[in-house]
Amino acid sequence: MAPKRTLADDLEDDFALDNDYVSDTEDAQTIVNTLEPAKASKKRKAETPAKADNTNKRVKSVATTDKPSGKGTTASKFSVPLEANDQADTWNKYMKKAHPGITDLELADHLMLPQHIYTTTPAPSDSYLEDLAKTAVSTGKSKNKVMHGAPQVLVICSSALRVIDLVKRLRPVSKRGVLKLFSRHIKISEQIKTLKTTAVDIAVGTPNRILKLLTDDALKVNRLRLVVIDCWQDDKMRVVIDMDDTRKDLFAIWQDVLLPASANPDYGFKLRLV
Template sequence: MSDSDSEGGVPLIEAAFDPTSTSKKRKAEAEPEASKDNKKAAKKAKRKEKKKQKAKEIDEDDLDQELGVNHSFERMDGQLLADYVNARTRLYGKDLSSVELEDKFISARTVQDSTSWSEPRTTDNLSAFIKRHSSTLKATPSKPAGAPHTIVVTASGIRAADVCRSLKSGLPKQGTKDLNVAKLFAKHLKLADQVAHLKKNKIDFGVGTPDRLSALLDEKALSVANLKRVLVDVSYIDQKKRGILDMKDLHEALLKFLLRKEFVGEERQGGDGLFLFY
């Protein structure tokens, strides 16, 4: 049995005779001109939306498995990035109402434009990228503790560990030395230990996964007192060509983190230029 048969779909072969065709014709002839204009406008809007949606699709050729990078994000400005993220939110939230979906959308004004960066978005280039898009990377004050100027959000603990190593080796080459990079992910690291560490020590960079970063904010261990940017490691893809936006649970955890009131406020009015997508 085909899918169409089992789910009441459209039959592969249509009936040769349509008994309703005459009535349909009469209805069309009697249809007011204004109604026809409305239908034309609706069709035009639908085509426009379909074209817009198509523009957000990722080209398979942009998925560079050798470098582990999705190059498509290199061409997206703040508006296109917000549109793409929101399109993924809409895809994963098909069971949500339009109002519920809007509460999960990010605003283009919160996303910094990084299209001027022409190098591949690999870990080797990460430190230089951050330096280019930062007014300053000076060490944070000793107090309050646990208050980095930069938070980096990654797809996994393994990826976060790679990013930490990259920053520790790459930042000194950019003239930024003696910075504290904290591992803020769950893999082999207990939440209680991280809370204790953050409450006692100053950090400059916090690198972790969305769920653990949210938990540390909930525990009041991670502070946003010195925060200048939240960098989303969006270009990285794994061996299955999946990035942080390509898995529903991870995407939802990321959006929940980015839309916290600490970043954009309860009324979603703040956070201008806070998010930097790499």
């Protein structure tokens, strides 16, 4: 069994729309300000040119490093694999990384297999996500009649800002509204009420809020056809499957909800890293 997980509720609820992401320029300026105090002493002013040059080189070296600041360990461009085998392997690798103490035997019960991956032949394009959603959204009647709070497409993102961006892109795909599922400025009680009274085809959210809504049975998977793991990288090169703030809740969604549901013959959803 996987080790006991702790939900990142407190951290997710504190998500700040304006402060969570800082530009590389701001990071560099912070380092410069740290290295060079505002009030330099007379002795500092008397530095030799050679020493000053060395200081400048040091500042430049630190400020332009490729290693991102903040939480998350992805330090280079993340390349999303295309083949089902490679997608499953990538998922399992990061799932093991999220649980350092887990053994291969324990992990074996939670592995994603190629059969869980949605396969597609067209090469990814700028409208790849929209095309996937269009394919998954059905206008016909589902054999699972419960529609309130039961999307056909569930997109899992790293942040509230990213959710808002993808909701705008996905609105033309469905005649029904696209639900935003994240914590900042939206009470979970309000989202539960909306899900229990609203028919929905597409929902986009962050791992922590999605996990809570699934646990409360407000968000249902009985009509689910496609789960998209959005592997977009932020300015600090972080990805949802490798961020300290998101990965444990993300893999909990898989281990505790999606994987068991995938064994139900009445459910026919697939996953795709995009």
